[in-house]
Amino acid sequence: MSSSSRYNSLPLVSLLISFFVLSTLHAAASSHGDFLNCITLHSNSRIPIYTPKDSSYSSILRSTAECLRFNSSTTLKPFLIVTPLKESHIPTVVICSRKNGIHIRVRSGGHDLEGLSYAADVPFIIVDLLHLRKVNVDVKNKAAWVQTGATIGEVFYKIAKKSNTLGFPAGICPTVGTGGHLSGGGYGSLVRKYGLASDNVIDARVVDVRGRILNKTSMGEDLFWAIRGGGGASFVIVVAWKIRLVPVPPTVTVFSVDKTLEDGATSILHKWQQVAHMLPPEIYIIVSIGAGDVSSSGKIRKDPMIATFISLFLGDATKHKKLMDDEFPELGLASNDFTEMSWIQSVLVLAGLPANTSTDILLNMPQKKLFFKGKSDYVRQPISQTGIEMMWKRLVDDRQTALLLTPYGGRMSEISESETPFPHRDGVLFDIFYYSSWDEEQDVDSEKFRNELRITHEFMTPYVSKNPRESYVNYRDLDLGQSSNGTASYSKAAVWGYKYFKGNFDRLVSVKTKVDPDNFFRNEQSIPR
Numbered sequence: 183m184s185s186s187s188r189y190n191s192l193p194l195v196s197l198l199i200s201f202f203v204l205s206t207l208h209a210a211a212s213s214h215g216d217f218l219n220c221i222t223l224h225s226n227s228r229i230p231i232y233t234p235k236d237s238s239y240s241s242i243l244r245s246t247a248e249c250l251r252f253n254s255s256t257t258l259k260p261f262l263i264v265t266p267l268k269e270s271h272i273p274t275v276v277i278c279s280r281k282n283g284i285h286i287r288v289r290s291g292g293h294d295l296e297g298l299s300y301a302a303d304v305p306f307i308i309v310d311l312l313h314l315r316k317v318n319v320d321v322k323n324k325a326a327w328v329q330t331g332a333t334i335g336e337v338f339y340k341i342a343k344k345s346n347t348l349g350f351p352a353g354i355c356p357t358v359g360t361g362g363h364l365s366g367g368g369y370g371s372l373v374r375k376y377g378l379a380s381d382n383v384i385d386a387r388v389v390d391v392r393g394r395i396l397n398k399t400s401m402g403e404d405l406f407w408a409i410r411g412g413g414g415a416s417f418v419i420v421v422a423w424k425i426r427l428v429p430v431p432p433t434v435t436v437f438s439v440d441k442t443l444e445d446g447a448t449s450i451l452h453k454w455q456q457v458a459h460m461l462p463p464e465i466y467i468i469v470s471i472g473a474g475d476v477s478s479s480g481k482i483r484k485d486p487m488i489a490t491f492i493s494l495f496l497g498d499a500t501k502h503k504k505l506m507d508d509e510f511p512e513l514g515l516a517s518n519d520f521t522e523m524s525w526i527q528s529v530l531v532l533a534g535l536p537a538n539t540s541t542d543i544l545l546n547m548p549q550k551k552l553f554f555k556g557k558s559d560y561v562r563q564p565i566s567q568t569g570i571e572m573m574w575k576r577l578v579d580d581r582q583t584a585l586l587l588t589p590y591g592g593r594m595s596e597i598s599e600s601e602t603p604f605p606h607r608d609g610v611l612f613d614i615f616y617y618s619s620w621d622e623e624q625d626v627d628s629e630k631f632r633n634e635l636r637i638t639h640e641f642m643t644p645y646v647s648k649n650p651r652e653s654y655v656n657y658r659d660l661d662l663g664q665s666s667n668g669t670a671s672y673s674k675a676a677v678w679g680y681k682y683f684k685g686n687f688d689r690l691v692s693v694k695t696k697v698d699p700d701n702f703f704r705n706e707q708s709i710p711r
């Protein structure tokens with residue numbers, strides 16, 4: 183920002199203050215005025231701030247809000263949306279919010295499954311990082327600095343623009359933001375070869391509760407440990423990550439095949455559970471299961487249940503096919519099932535786009551927004567054939583829910599449970615992401631669909647991990663326990679805390695107690711002191 187923008191700040195802010203003086207929506211209007219005065223005093227350049235009266239407020243609020251469940255008239259809206267333009271704006275926002283007792287929610291990609299980055303049931307403001315999305319790729323040192331307003335799709339794109347033999351291990355949905363994703367783990371097609379996105383963070387710039395900008399060295403080992411898997415929003419605002427780029431071959435291979443019950447989906451899935459986590463780390467085979475009418479490849483389903491097996495192999499089609507013929511012949515693949523492409527094209531294909539789509543789409547992904555609710559599980563013992571058959575029956579009754587099964591093993595088994603807060607490592611065969619979605623808000627059905635998902639999750643109890651029943655923090659699920667104002671007692675929070683973090687929960691609590699003793703950074707499932 184040039185210093186000339188400073189001269190814009192006073193009229194804008196006084197205009198905003200006058201809105202607040204008139205506003206009867208929030209009793210604490212004067213503290214909002216104090217907040218805006220504080221921002222003007224502390225910042226030497228204009229920080230764009232939107233109130234509900236601004237014409238662009240709604241479009242900014244909705245822009246990255248991924249889940250339509252929180253687009254209802256009964257959801258409390260932020261009384262301000264603050265959109266920092268540069269790193270130095272963030273300390274100002276933190277200092278002024280804290281001074282005036284203002285509750286903040288930080289938003290990166292807006293994919294939180296419970297909307298915690300843009301919805302709350304106490305008065306709050308959003309600090310939206312949408313303007314902070316620079317990605318600086320350093321091919322020579324195989325590293326990049328990524329501001330947390332950037333999506334993972336933008337990171338993939340910027341890497342691929344500079345090199346076709348470097349990539350980054352992160353999720354398969356390109357619109358996910360780097361702020362939430364990397365602070366909670368983050369995995370996709372390179373998980374077996376290179377682990378989580380957070381396993382490949384080598385430095386970070388954060389703003390702490392005192393408004394200090396810290397890096398890996400100055401924040402200390404404990405905090406640097408906590409932000410790489412402990413979940414966004416409990417400790418600091420992460421401004422940027424330094425990530426390690428990983429080698430990918432110039433040619434990778436993909437297949438996607440549908441298997442119906444008639445094709446033997448039950449026994450094929452049973453076999454998949456035994457092989458997928460044991461195969462060489464260069465191969466990743468996920469399974470998407472659902473009872474909808476149309477499969478993920480767009481075919482109309484005659485069968486009530488389809489399991490789609492999707493694979494990425496870091497190598498050519500010949501090697502990919504040989505590996506499948508040797509280790510998993512039950513899938514019955516033919517040569518023309520395999521398609522060779524560059525790694526960046528595989529990002530598009532795994533996101534459900536045609537292989538010939540221009541990669542530019544990653545900078546501006548079309549998003550069909552839905553109402554949804556998610557849950558997760560970890561499987562450590564193969565589910566029996568009978569169990570799988572019962573699961574098909576349950577999914578026919580819960581047609582709104584699809585399951586995505588991701589194999590672990592490989593690199594994931596080499597990293598100890600306590601190396602980062604993400605504990606689901608050796609011994610995990612695969613994880614399950616339950617995703618129930620519907621595209622119309624009919625209050626009755628919405629509640630019904632969510633309950634069906636809860637029943638499905640309950641139904642899966644005998645087949646999944648126990649003591650604790652593990653969950654993935656990035657598939658946030660408030661059914662596991664919450665507190666409305668982020669002040670859960672330790673014992674209440676420990677219920678979800680051990681599911682998400684196992685024994686690492688206690689270290690997260692001690693880091694929290696040290697770095698944010700007044701619990702400024704909080705939400706329904708933030709780490710308690």
Ligand SMILES: Cc1cc2nc3c(=O)[nH]c(=O)nc-3n(C[C@H](O)[C@H](O)[C@H](O)COP(=O)(O)OP(=O)(O)OC[C@H]3O[C@@H](n4cnc5c(N)ncnc54)[C@H](O)[C@@H]3O)c2cc1C
Pocket residue numbers: 248287288289290291292293294295297298299300311330352353354355357358359360361362363365366367368369370413414415416418419420421656657705
């Ligand atoms: C459709 C869909 C597909 C998904 N696919 C995958 C997948 O393939 N693999 C996978 O691992 N996960 C996946 N996820 C889950 C995803 O990783 C998490 O939802 C992640 O937390 C989203 O990050 P975000 O920045 O987009 O979300 P946001 O909603 O912006 O943030 C999530 C949380 O992090 C906090 N936060 C955000 N930015 C910061 C910051 N800079 N500093 C501190 N706290 C911050 C927010 O306050 C909030 O609490 C998927 C989710 C959806 C909805």
Ligand SMILES: *[C@@H]1O[C@H](CO)[C@@H](O)[C@H](O)[C@H]1NC(C)=O
Pocket residue numbers: 250253254551
């Ligand atoms: C969100 O709600 C608003 C107001 O009801 C509506 O106009 C808008 O279409 C909704 N957004 C989506 C994507 O459905």
Ligand SMILES: *[C@@H]1O[C@H](CO)[C@@H](O)[C@H](O)[C@H]1NC(C)=O
Pocket residue numbers: 397398399400
């Ligand atoms: C981290 O910050 C400290 C203190 O500001 C500084 O001396 C150091 O050079 C920084 N480290 C890196 C790797 O940038």
Ligand SMILES: *[C@@H]1O[C@H](CO)[C@@H](O)[C@H](O)[C@H]1NC(C)=O
Pocket residue numbers: 536538539540
């Ligand atoms: C991609 O391929 C399909 C056929 O498979 C074709 O119809 C379409 O026009 C192609 N799109 C582009 C952008 O080349």
Ligand SMILES: *[C@@H]1O[C@H](CO)[C@@H](O)[C@H](O)[C@H]1NC(C)=O
Pocket residue numbers: 665666667669
């Ligand atoms: C939060 O809620 C609890 C009860 O759930 C209440 O005891 C506590 O005072 C509340 N704290 C704040 C800061 O509102």
